[in-house]
Amino acid sequence: MDKYSHDVIVIGGGAAGLRAAIEAASKSPKLSVAIVSKVYPMRSHTVSAEGGAAAAIKPDDNFDLHAYDTIKGSDFLADQDAVELFVRLAPREIIRLEHWGCPWNRDQEGKIDVRWFGGMSVKRTIHAADKTGFYLLHTLFQTSLKYDNIVRYDEYFVTSIIVENNRFCGITALSLRDGAFHFLKGKAAIIATGGAGQIYKFTTNGAINTGDGMALAYRIGVPLKDMEFVQFHPTCLPGSGILISEAARGEGGYLLNNKYERFLKNYVPTKMELGPRDIISRAIVNEIRLGNGFKGKHGDYVALDLRHLGEEKIEEKLPQIRELAKTFVGIDPVNELIPVRPGQHYFMGGVHVDLNTSTPVAGLFAAGEASCVSINGANRLGSNSLPECLVFGAISGEHAAKFAIEHDYCNVAYENIQIEEKRIFDQLLKKESGIAPAEIKYKLKETMEEKVGILRNEKELLEACREVEKLKEMFKNVSAGDKTMIFNTDIVEILELDFMLDVAEAVAYSALYRKESRGAHYRTDYPERNDKEYLAHTLVYKTREKPQIDYLPVKITKWQPAERKY
Amino acid sequence: MPETTFIIKRYNPEKGVFYTSEYKVPYESDTTILSGLIYIKDYLDRTLSFRYSCRMASCGSCGMVVNKKPTLVCRTLIESVKKPIYIEPLYNFPIIKDLVVDIDIFLDKLKFVKSYIIREKEEDLDKEYIVKPEQLDLIKHSSSCINCMLCYAACPVFGSDEEFIGPAALAILYRYLHDPRDQAKSERIKIASLKNSAYMCSMVGQCTVVCPKGVDPSFHIQRLKVISTLNNLFS
Numbered sequence A: 001m002d003k004y005s006h007d008v009i010v011i012g013g014g015a016a017g018l019r020a021a022i023e024a025a026s027k028s029p030k031l032s033v034a035i036v037s038k039v040y041p042m043r044s045h046t047v048s049a050e051g052g053a054a055a056a057i058k059p060d061d062n063f064d065l066h067a068y069d070t071i072k073g074s075d076f077l078a079d080q081d082a083v084e085l086f087v088r089l090a091p092r093e094i095i096r097l098e099h100w101g102c103p104w105n106r107d108q109e110g111k112i113d114v115r116w117f118g119g120m121s122v123k124r125t126i127h128a129a130d131k132t133g134f135y136l137l138h139t140l141f142q143t144s145l146k147y148d149n150i151v152r153y154d155e156y157f158v159t160s161i162i163v164e165n166n167r168f169c170g171i172t173a174l175s176l177r178d179g180a181f182h183f184l185k186g187k188a189a190i191i192a193t194g195g196a197g198q199i200y201k202f203t204t205n206g207a208i209n210t211g212d213g214m215a216l217a218y219r220i221g222v223p224l225k226d227m228e229f230v231q232f233h234p235t236c237l238p239g240s241g242i243l244i245s246e247a248a249r250g251e252g253g254y255l256l257n258n259k260y261e262r263f264l265k266n267y268v269p270t271k272m273e274l275g276p277r278d279i280i281s282r283a284i285v286n287e288i289r290l291g292n293g294f295k296g297k298h299g300d301y302v303a304l305d306l307r308h309l310g311e312e313k314i315e316e317k318l319p320q321i322r323e324l325a326k327t328f329v330g331i332d333p334v335n336e337l338i339p340v341r342p343g344q345h346y347f348m349g350g351v352h353v354d355l356n357t358s359t360p361v362a363g364l365f366a367a368g369e370a371s372c373v374s375i376n377g378a379n380r381l382g383s384n385s386l387p388e389c390l391v392f393g394a395i396s397g398e399h400a401a402k403f404a405i406e407h408d409y410c411n412v413a414y415e416n417i418q419i420e421e422k423r424i425f426d427q428l429l430k431k432e433s434g435i436a437p438a439e440i441k442y443k444l445k446e447t448m449e450e451k452v453g454i455l456r457n458e459k460e461l462l463e464a465c466r467e468v469e470k471l472k473e474m475f476k477n478v479s480a481g482d483k484t485m486i487f488n489t490d491i492v493e494i495l496e497l498d499f500m501l502d503v504a505e506a507v508a509y510s511a512l513y514r515k516e517s518r519g520a521h522y523r524t525d526y527p528e529r530n531d532k533e534y535l536a537h538t539l540v541y542k543t544r545e546k547p548q549i550d551y552l553p554v555k556i557t558k559w560q561p562a563e564r565k566y
Numbered sequence B: 001m002p003e004t005t006f007i008i009k010r011y012n013p014e015k016g017v018f019y020t021s022e023y024k025v026p027y028e029s030d031t032t033i034l035s036g037l038i039y040i041k042d043y044l045d046r047t048l049s050f051r052y053s054c055r056m057a058s059c060g061s062c063g064m065v066v067n068k069k070p071t072l073v074c075r076t077l078i079e080s081v082k083k084p085i086y087i088e089p090l091y092n093f094p095i096i097k098d099l100v101v102d103i104d105i106f107l108d109k110l111k112f113v114k115s116y117i118i119r120e121k122e123e124d125l126d127k128e129y130i131v132k133p134e135q136l137d138l139i140k141h142s143s144s145c146i147n148c149m150l151c152y153a154a155c156p157v158f159g160s161d162e163e164f165i166g167p168a169a170l171a172i173l174y175r176y177l178h179d180p181r182d183q184a185k186s187e188r189i190k191i192a193s194l195k196n197s198a199y200m201c202s203m204v205g206q207c208t209v210v211c212p213k214g215v216d217p218s219f220h221i222q223r224l225k226v227i228s229t230l231n232n233l234f235s
Ligand SMILES: Cc1cc2nc3c(=O)[nH]c(=O)nc-3n(C[C@H](O)[C@H](O)[C@H](O)COP(=O)(O)OP(=O)(O)OC[C@H]3O[C@@H](n4cnc5c(N)ncnc54)[C@H](O)[C@@H]3O)c2cc1C
Pocket: A011, A012, A013, A014, A015, A016, A017, A036, A037, A038, A039, A040, A041, A044, A045, A046, A047, A048, A049, A050, A051, A052, A053, A054, A132, A133, A156, A157, A158, A159, A192, A193, A194, A195, A204, A205, A206, A208, A209, A212, A213, A243, A245, A345, A346, A367, A368, A369, A370, A382, A383, A384, A385, A386, A387, A389
């Protein structure tokens, strides 16, 4: 075992992690900042974000408007002080990215262009064609190369966070390249590990989105917040789950049922295709239940119609959508309908942090999709996540740097590190025989999809909690089928599955206890929102037995909860 | 369901030996080669290592050589290629294990071409730069690189001399050179003029052929040659 030391350790190299690292590194060239990522940073799933990033940068827009849209979209569960901070800082971050070279689309005058997005009352989504995440991530990554005090640990898989006396001390990581186990000592750390879409069967997320950081925090006693709020995006390609961005509707696309009707007139008449995602996803499920879906080999679907936009506009504004549809379903949207159905997309919940992105553990921060500040409440508006990663990534970098300047390293009991090393090498790797991770993984995905999906009820949620418990039991018998050390992706999958099980547990239990419907959490047995009892964030804690649930009041500044109508 | 054979070139780093493995993979009309590999990993052989993540041709992880052609396997349907399917790791890079290669050398090159905006001073954050759509068009293709490394695997020049900066990094150099916000033109032209830079390219053009994102490194490199030459003539 060897050790390396850094003032700030950033776990994750997506939008939030890179922005955090740059902020921390620019505070002082004397600070050593590590980015530890299980994939090369430019492979992070931020790269797949398509539609854009929202910020009030235009004269017809203002902070209060962006804040209110976000709060209403959140079904009044967002913390309003967090939202106010977010909308104020988002424009600066967009301009900063512009200064770093991000090729945002321009209007004829050469100013940054904006497009419509769901739930927004003005055009405020800044974009780079329909590959916004790709441009944003590569801009951040390439800019990070400028900083000599950023040290990268590419393809290092973080297995645990070491905490003593409620103070962050370091992390343990497996270097995939050589199979070496390392302890990285740090004064402060930022969890920026992204979402956990892989716990669902049908998801827009990449294979690496296994909720590692959420589970890492949960295991050291940090509560996860609002985990029951899982966003299902209305328009994903059947079969693969590949996302067809909301930008397609922002640019004027229609959703049609098998009668070729724009059925959203019956659900969100004032917003139509630009309604919020939770409502549109439920509308699609309902249309399919009514028998109004098209039949397909991967199940029923509805259609996204872009034909009236014309080839020129599609090429200019939605080139990737066209490429994806052609490649993955053999359809050219210029003259055909795209088959779509809702799929898991985003976690509103995550590691519980305050406005400074601090977790309850001293020196440990979290930002991006892995965290929950919360600005997204019960339903995120499309294009609010990328700016959230930038705004709170920057805040976390600043506060982690400050913490590192003001504190020293803490002393670590090396037994704790050895316990972790033994867990990986003796319990998982060297164990003679056992079950394969795939067996558990697919059962888990199936369970979450069927029982903790778009429509939920007590009976199924209870079954899901039991099923996850059972799968956790089964996991004890998993062993690695590959016993070698160098680039062993089998062991990676096993460690990820272990994290996924913890996250699934947190989601299922949080959903079971919230006996109301709000935003993306829809209970058929409690179809109404219940502000009297549940205008509060769920906090879920890991215990030796069942997870423990607690609630935290929502912070309201100036917008009183009202009925959410579009 | 029809079935086909995947023949995979393997490398066991602990023993230092190459070998091949064959697997029977069921597929449908929309099954990608990546899905086939995941099927093998899940159900047939857990020792097989390969990289992937986004499965939508954006993260650049899944570059391999399929039937002798550098390919992103997530965007390639089994149905569309000759069978049995012969899969090898990307050419021209050191192999870590099986289909996983070491691309660190590219990351050094990326840093070497200074892949970031350089300005005398950063503007205030309340001011955006004016960039006309036609100026943006100039860097539209060169800024679309996903770093998948297919072009390096296809480049015979890089294959014979790894000092060559290579197609992707030179496309990115071109991209920053043409960014109206950048103020380091002469520094960048100097990099373009180096011995291991644009001039080293012998115009085989395979980089452009294999690029899954419509980047045209071959064109960008020829432009860099012209720019360097003109600059040398007039300075
Ligand atoms: C298809 C798609 C399209 C989207 N489009 C939009 C959009 O248009 N607008 C918008 O605002 N939002 C969009 N979103 C949401 C948004 O892209 C994400 O929420 C955001 O990019 C998350 O960024 P992140 O930095 O938090 O995490 P990620 O980009 O997922 O990065 C996570 C990082 O953590 C690292 N990591 C994870 N676990 C470990 C571990 N155990 N050890 C070491 N490293 C680890 C990974 O390697 C990676 O570098 C979209 C999401 C998807 C899936």
